[in-house]
Amino acid sequence: MDLKQRARTEQFTVELVRAMPHLTVSQAVSAAMQLSESMELPRFEDFGSLVTLVNGLQLRPAFEWELFGYEPVDDALPIRLEVPHEPGRNQRIHFEDHYLSTHTRRVHPPGVHLPDYRDSVGGWRKRLGYVTRPSLEYTAFTSAAANRKIPMRRVEMLGNLWKIGAVATWENDRDGETSWCHVGRHPLPGESPHPEMTEHDAWYHLRIHPEIGRDVIVEIARCLAEIHLGYVEKLWDAPPPEGAQRGPESEAAAYIALERLWIPQRSRRTDWYRRYTAGEPMPVEFRWNAVFxxxxxxxxxxxxDTAPVTAYAGGS
Structure with a gap:
């Protein structure tokens, strides 16, 4: 695969993952890999046309098509995806066939109408987990540039930061950077964070400059990516493999996650975003597998959708 084709395939994969929050990221990556050849991606000359292609795809499980009176056409391409299971449980791996709408046909009138695909996907995008806990500490977390409060749904999301021992605050005393993410305290092995954490006892302190404006959630997500990628010491798990693309990889991970969470992407375009949308190949050190x-x-x-972490025995 030449560099141009590889970059186009990467774009297709990223945009399909962003467009299909009803699938896990792992499932969506697998779906993109299975679909990429049949999509004839080289014929899409620019990023906008490829995004239009992705947004027009409707991928549903075979049982859902059947339930509403549809069946695959004779030459349909089944997209076989692994069924998610609870982590830590020794379960057999199961796969489930999915089909694009263009690969199905109605064979008999269903008892009910097929649910609107965009409405269904939108419902998944807006969903918050059953263990989400709003934090009153973030209700007054306002954007200095926009002079408005963050929507309550995003406040609820910030209420989950404590689960990895993180606290976000405004930082007014430093210039030249939009955020600073650093370890505030090394926990004892086996210790877990608690919801009442402040910047004084947090494991991680995410310090956000007010000039970031409405991009505050984007910047927090980028800081979280730096932690999970291992660019900031990871305190609750074994250290991940070292990377060499801190800014681009963390920006890419946030770009993918936030669209799936129904949060607007960064308003100020970064160098990574310009290269990505222009179809330029990423550096050889860039790790898409880690980003996803x-x-x-x-x-x-x-x-x-996660429980609080437990400090890694080797992290003290």
Missing amino acids: RVAEQIEDLLRG
């Missing part, structure tokens, strides 16, 4: 893994972890944390 971390995007899923950021999404799970902010959505509220």
Whole structure:
């Protein structure tokens, strides 16, 4: 695969992951890999046309098509995706076939109408987890540039930061940077964070400059990516493999996760974003596999689908 084709395939994969929050990130990456050849990606000359392609795709499980009176056409391409299971449980791996709408046909009138795909996907995008806990500490967390409060749904998301021992605050005393993420305190092995953490006892302190304006959640997500990627010491797990693309990888992970969480992307375009949308190949050190893994972890944390972590025995 030449460099141009590789970059186009990477764009297709990223945008499909962003567009399909009803699939896990891992499932969406797998779906993109299975679909990429049949999509004839080289015919899409620019980023906008590729995004239009992705946004027009409807991918549903085979059982859902059947339930509403549809079946695959004779030459349909099944997209086989692994069914998620609870981590830590020794379960057999199961796969489930999915089909694009263009690969199905109606064979008999269903008892009910097929749910609107965009409405269904939007519902998944807006969902918050059952263990989300709003934090009153973030209700007054305002954007100095926009002079408005963050929507309550995003406040609830910030209420999940404590689960990895993180606290976000404004930073007014430093110039030249938009944020600073650093270890505030090394926990004892086996210790878990608590919801009442402040910047004085937090494991991580995310210090955000007010000039970031409405991009504050984007910047917090980028800081979380730096932690999960290992650019800031990870205190609750074994250290991940070292990387050499701190800014681009953390920006890419946040870009993927936030769209799945129904949060606007960064208003100020970064060098990584310009290169990505222009179809330029990423440097050889850039790790898409790590980016997708971390995007899923950021999404799970902010959505509220995770429990508090436990400090790693080697992290003290």
